[in-house]
Amino acid sequence: MSARAPKRRGSTGRWARIGVHVVVVAIIVVWFVPTIGLFVSSLRPQAEAASSGWWMAFVRPIYTAQNYELALDQLQTASSLATSLAIAVPTTALVMFFSVLGSYALVRMRFAGRTALSLILVALLVTPPQITLVPLLRLYYMAGLSGTLPGIWLYQTGFTVPFGVFLLRGFIASIPEELYESAHLDGASELRIFRSIVLPLARPILASLGILAFLWSWNDLLIPLLFLGGSPLAPAITVNLSGLAAQTAQGRGPLMAATFLSVVVPLILVISMQRHFVRGILGGAVKG
């Protein structure tokens, strides 16, 4: 950037600069406008929404909170958000906990089959979830896990732990050996080293893992759709939305409101913790 060669290419250079701006602005518009459209649509009265596109709200600004009232009152949106939280919060905690346990043992302890185990975990990273469905539907039914929250935690945790171990592994391996040695000399037990050296040092990368685990859990449709049926709980928010999207009879406004509520939680998370989110994506860039 510093030694930009100006003037040499004269007007071609200027046109190229303009071209760059055009492409970047186009990307910004296409990637930003749909979310704005969702928000504006969620605020428009049904009569308006049926007769004109959301952008007309800027010409004829008529807004209402009614869609949100309807979504919360009649579409179970609040209960669905609660169900999604009840799925995602424990899943996130369990993924973080079991991943740090697993990767600590895998990195620090020497045992036969250690390398093979690491390779198997790496191979499992890209397993399509579909391969697990037939046996697990049966197993869950027999074990009474169908339609229960712990069943969903179990699935999502088991599915995400290979990624968690993979993500944390490099980080834990980079903790200097001297720290462990001096702790050993002080007579610290394995558990104490884990608690007072590994856990505090791994906090940033654990935050990254936590964000990703929360997003995957909160945004998952397939598993709550399949395994949470027949429970007294409201469906997870994704499942609820997918059902509402199929019914075209109702006005779209309440669906827009429910959808906006469902994306607010992860959006706030990613915006407020973008640094951790980015580190997680870059550190674990292998999963589909």
Added chain:
Amino acid sequence: MARIPAYVPFLVVVGAIGIPILVYAALGIGERVLAHLPARLERRTRPWLWLGLPLVLVVVILVYPIVTTLGTSIMGARSETFVGLDNYRWAFSGTMLGIVGNNILWLVVYPIVTLILALAAAVLFDKVRYGPLAMSIVLLPTAISFTAGAVIWSEIYSFQPEGSPQIGLLNAILHLFGFAPVPWLIQPIVNNLALIFVAVWLHLGVATLILSAAIKNVGGDMVEAARLDGAGEFHIFASIILPNILPAVLVVLTTTLITSLKVFDIVYVMTNGNFGTDVIANRLYYELFAASNFGHASAIAVILLFAALPVALINVVQFRREAK
């Protein structure tokens, strides 16, 4: 408002805090026991004490189901009779051919479009002052579920017959320029591409981030030297940057390949597989619940697994190389 059974908050606390505390306590007890063992045995047993539970989770949720599905894929609908390769024959005949074809379309188009757009974004964002803002905006949809993305884009693709007001953004734009509206989700091929673009929109940020990080790692000196020699920007990109970021390109290709294989949410929500847009994962859902044919479901799941195998191998090889 929310009607939540009273036991749920309690259950959540048990799951999020209780289980980790219990496991930690169990580790403590295990360590006490280990301390009384002979040193050799202690060293040998300890890894399994720590790895035990994470491994059990992975075995129950991944390893056991993979092995079992291989078995049920050569059994009948209720897994009671042996049918040999019948389910696989079914998977490559009749309506399934179109479905497999759609997945192949996803497998080709989605990675290529994502890669090209992400390369453009990664390179060009670097050249403008508002690049970081652009990156943040492209990252926003990565927080959004495929389900919500499908709802958002269903509105954008919305279609009304010619003459009625177009309330979908795309057809309104076409109308503005005097073109006839396009039934984006109904017209064959166009609808598949429209669905694929939703996935591009949702995950371009991840690909851009990975490529951008790789490009920043390419030595600035090399690029500067080439620039002083009078090399054009495109030449610099093709002969210096691109060869140096091939591992990152490979990551983008493999992750998007896997997404194309298992894509479900977008198709399920936007078309439910109608109008020739069905894909394997959506059909699998149908086989499980509407047709209750576990043989068919298992066979197409195994096909997905095998299609993912090359990527798993690439990752394993890459991992071994990095470990050295």
